[in-house]
């Protein structure tokens with residue numbers, strides 16, 4: 261199938277294509293990833309995710325539509341809830357920061373599809389500056405927790421995908437703003453050696469995930485995520501397991 265803005269997040273698209281979020285889902289729990297692909301399980305939309313989308317959609321120029329699609333962001337008195345008032349303040353502050361706005365000045369939500377390591381991939385870029393840069397926007401709680409989200413994987417796949425499609429190997433940046441009382445913001449470039457290392461890991465893991473996705477091997481259950489907990493049955497276990505963790 262041809263991927264476009266309308267069908268990008270559809271079940272059919274997720275069955276046929278790998279994406280960075282699907283790959284990361286396999287990485288954290290194979291069983292949950294498969295349940296998401298089959299439509300059996302949906303990860304809850306958290307307030308943090310919605311705040312991120314709010315800021316994303318401002319930059320995309322579609323904030324009005326977003327506010328119509330998500331009436332839950334308002335109180336009964338039709339006022340924005342506190343988190344989204346904060347999101348508005350974040351937008352107002354980064355709007356006055358020339359470096360930040362410059363980093364987000366490319367084409368928004370640009371989709372690429374390509375073949376890599378023998379499978380089809382789909383990616384959607386927050387800001388794409390042809391021949392110059394790929395930038396992804398992140399609204400996070402704190403700057404120092406950034407690495408735990410493994411954005412190196414996202415950068416590696418985006419960079420390689422754009423290179424396969426256009427021939428240009430572009431630097432990958434994260435335009436990051438925090439939600440702290442006094443908000444912090446910076447543009448982080450992920451070094452090439454870090455991207456290369458992350459891409460090698462994708463190459464090593466993807467074969468197993470393709471086999472799982474196509475039903476040739478059974479997914480493993482992590483036993484700790486919300487999906488695994490939702491389908492588990494109690495069993496008798498050795499208390500000392502808890503002390504070793």
Ligand SMILES: [Zn+2]
Nearest residue numbers: 289482485488
């Ligand atoms: Zn799990």
